[in-house]
Amino acid sequence: MASSSSKQDVYVAVSDAQLASSAAANAVSADISQLWKQSNAKDKDTRTFYGLDGRTVVAVGVGKKSANKDENALKEQTRRAAAVATHALKAANSKSFAIDPLHSAHAAAVGATLADFQWNLKTTSDAKAKLEKVEIAPLGDGKQTQVESDKAQDGRIGLDWETGRVYGQAQNFARVLMETPANKCTPTLFCEAAKKQFEGVANVEIKVHDLKWAEEHKMGSFISVSRGSDEPLRFLELTYHGAANKDEAPLAFVGKGITFDSGGISLKPGAAMKEMRADMGGAATTLASTWAIAKLKIPINMVLCIPLTENMPSGKATKPGDIVVASNGVTIEVDNTDAEGRLVLADALYYTTSQYKPHTVVDVATLTGAMMIALGNQFSGVFTNSDSLWSELDAAGASERDRVWRMPLDEGYTSQINGTGMDLCNTGGRLAGSCTAAIFLKRFVDGLIVDGSDNEQQDGLVRWAHIDIAGTMDLAGSDGGYNLKGMTGRPVRTLIEFARRSAKA
Numbered sequence: 001m002a003s004s005s006s007k008q009d010v011y012v013a014v015s016d017a018q019l020a021s022s023a024a025a026n027a028v029s030a031d032i033s034q035l036w037k038q039s040n041a042k043d044k045d046t047r048t049f050y051g052l053d054g055r056t057v058v059a060v061g062v063g064k065k066s067a068n069k070d071e072n073a074l075k076e077q078t079r080r081a082a083a084v085a086t087h088a089l090k091a092a093n094s095k096s097f098a099i100d101p102l103h104s105a106h107a108a109a110v111g112a113t114l115a116d117f118q119w120n121l122k123t124t125s126d127a128k129a130k131l132e133k134v135e136i137a138p139l140g141d142g143k144q145t146q147v148e149s150d151k152a153q154d155g156r157i158g159l160d161w162e163t164g165r166v167y168g169q170a171q172n173f174a175r176v177l178m179e180t181p182a183n184k185c186t187p188t189l190f191c192e193a194a195k196k197q198f199e200g201v202a203n204v205e206i207k208v209h210d211l212k213w214a215e216e217h218k219m220g221s222f223i224s225v226s227r228g229s230d231e232p233l234r235f236l237e238l239t240y241h242g243a244a245n246k247d248e249a250p251l252a253f254v255g256k257g258i259t260f261d262s263g264g265i266s267l268k269p270g271a272a273m274k275e276m277r278a279d280m281g282g283a284a285t286t287l288a289s290t291w292a293i294a295k296l297k298i299p300i301n302m303v304l305c306i307p308l309t310e311n312m313p314s315g316k317a318t319k320p321g322d323i324v325v326a327s328n329g330v331t332i333e334v335d336n337t338d339a340e341g342r343l344v345l346a347d348a349l350y351y352t353t354s355q356y357k358p359h360t361v362v363d364v365a366t367l368t369g370a371m372m373i374a375l376g377n378q379f380s381g382v383f384t385n386s387d388s389l390w391s392e393l394d395a396a397g398a399s400e401r402d403r404v405w406r407m408p409l410d411e412g413y414t415s416q417i418n419g420t421g422m423d424l425c426n427t428g429g430r431l432a433g434s435c436t437a438a439i440f441l442k443r444f445v446d447g448l449i450v451d452g453s454d455n456e457q458q459d460g461l462v463r464w465a466h467i468d469i470a471g472t473m474d475l476a477g478s479d480g481g482y483n484l485k486g487m488t489g490r491p492v493r494t495l496i497e498f499a500r501r502s503a504k505a
């Protein structure tokens, strides 16, 4: 379609999902090339044509085809064009439309699906109408791609329209969980939403644990955060067996699940405190990614652990200066109750790595305000001592344009979090707040690969990465494409893509 005869490539999306045959699509495309020229449209412009054969047709200028564009640029151009077309067709009230796969059917589906996202609890008929589902189909068979890394190889499944839909739907699911206010997304309700989402997905087992279970596992650090809240804590444990060998070591995800972070006794200021309904962004994105991985039947084994609690002040709440004991026996001074994320992750990381012996563990957390200062909303920060894990995450993030940047995981920062009368202190002062949080977490990864070794997967040891998403958690305004205002659901696509690429033949 995009290769129609005109000099400028015109991306075409049509308001008719039934228009799947390429003969019909090509007929529309031929008409559009003429109209596009007559309309004086330029590269990146958008034109909506009404009443062509009873259809609404949206054309988006995508510049001249050039051979030397790299794969990731081609995919991004596709995502963006699909998103722009989706916005235009929805604005034209189309409920059913077909989207040009351009360079990658996968990327087109991602762009359209993300652009289609809507979330609100308004009750006016106007607002409700906007929430109605639209039907989005590919022009053609949905398998088209010019991107080599989209293709199936070495045990990886290939990428096409269907995978793009699932990647996009997973990210939208994470967005919903993150937007949902804390009274509608308590630890208990989060677990119910998780179970509902996984209904009918094969080879998945979900367990939801309570306070008694956490006590049995001596999770004093996690429990200390929950003390101020009237909502009972939960610990969600999910396994997915997708590998041919059910005993193969799993990939593990751990997500920070603070369903509301008031700061606790170290109370946060009121302005923007409501943003902290999304302090379960790590939980939401790891859950959503795991859903996509299982839904797509990616042939790997996985485990997902999510500690869930509110962080609230009350007469029962943990106080600054209190000392708690984590499940691995480490004693921690709670210098500031607002540094609660590392406290819940400590026990979750230790549990996950000691129980499951994963080959790789990735934790995701809205952990530090300092991360927003360092990288803003462009990149999520990755802390890891494994060069191989870093490059795998980097490549996955680049191919989905859900980008990550490596930050230092360095023992030099430990002096800032060493306790005086105890092992660790949960704050590290003003300097490098994201780096001190990361080096704190390192103490709770059981069987971590050794610093300075060759950093490859080592038998019986685990590669670990911590991803701080405080900066990429939300976006102040839409960029006109698929990045919308509000909670982002990042880094869902990076995590799924990383998992897809990790499958070995």
Ligand code: BES
Binding pocket: 261, 279, 336, 338, 339, 340, 341, 366, 367, 368, 369, 370, 372, 426, 427, 428, 433, 470, 471, 473
């Ligand atoms: N959830 C916050 C971090 C955060 C802030 C995420 C803004 C997203 C947007 C975290 O629990 C927190 O409060 N961290 C403190 C740590 C400090 C007390 C050492 C922070 O960053 O100020």
Ligand code: MN
Binding pocket: 261, 263, 337, 338, 339, 340, 341
């Ligand atoms: Mn906090």
Ligand code: ZN
Binding pocket: 258, 261, 279, 338, 340, 341, 366, 367
């Ligand atoms: Zn927090």
